[in-house]
Amino acid sequence: MNEKKKNLIIRSITGVLFVAVMVSGFLNVHAMVLLFALITGLTMWEYTGLINEYVEGVSVNRFISTVAGIYLFLAVAGWVNGIVNGFMVLTPYLLTLLYLLISELYLKADNAIANWAYTMFGQVYIALSFSLINILGALGGNGTKIMVVPLCLFVFLWVNDSGAYLSGSAFGKHKLFPRVSPGKTWEGSIGGGLLVIIAACVTAWVINGHNLTAEYLLMWAGLGIVVVFFGTWGDLVESLFKRTLGIKDSGNILPGHGGMLDRFDSSLLAIPAAVIYLYTLQMGCF
Secondary structure: OOHHHHHHHHHHHHHHHHHHHHHHOOOOHHHHHHHHHHHHHHHHHHHHHHHHHHOOOOOOOHHHHHHHHHHHHHHHHHHHOOOOOOHHHHHHHHHHHHHHHHOHHHHOOOOHHHHHHHHHHHHHHHHHHHHOHHHHHHOOEOOEOOOHHHHHHHHHHHHHHHHHHHHHHHHOOOEEEOOOEEEEEHHHHHHHHHHHHHHHHHHHHHHHHHHOOHHHHHHHHHHHHHHHHHHHHHHHHHHHHHHHHOOOOOOOOEOOOEOHHHHHHHHHHHHHHHHHHHHHOOOOOO
């Protein structure tokens, strides 16, 4: 068996297992919270490790940053699901951020401002983004316990990636953003976007069935479009991050698929964008 075929098999097995775990995590709220608390922790750990290794003169507190990110996710989950009440649940998180800031005064680092910046960027870019998936999960599932909206968001991202790859391979000629990601093309992005819109319309029909209205259909199509745009930007942001560090993959935790940031880059912008979109439309129930 040649190396190329072996890598394809490894990549395929990892991909199938990844999708199976992700879909299983959306079957109920408890599974989703546990899964994404783990994902948040692993992604924060990966991110802080990359910063410490590849950014010269910068050192972030890897352990505390990771624990803080996990706590933020769980705090938002507890608040959204009615387990804890009030803003006080965030007090330990805010105190931790203050500690990370104040501690730089005593560590005598050469570039304390950069340490602060990279620390806070990780909390906003990763921990806060993943935390907002709890809000998407709180949106109704048409009488089911399945986390419909978060599940659909990731399905749309996967459809977009697959559609963009196939369309780009077949018709791609015009580069989308060559400075950051030379492999992406306008043709691929358009093809992926069209497939997502179709998937969103099918989703609306499956959920609402005979009661499907034009307004409801447009809302789902709009969500698909939001996911396409911000998912693509999320991919490009992570590509820019890796280019800045001079690395090809963010890690190797997923054989054949790279690291956590490589797998969840699109979702890190798509999740907050979806929350803003749905609440802007006052789409509080499905």
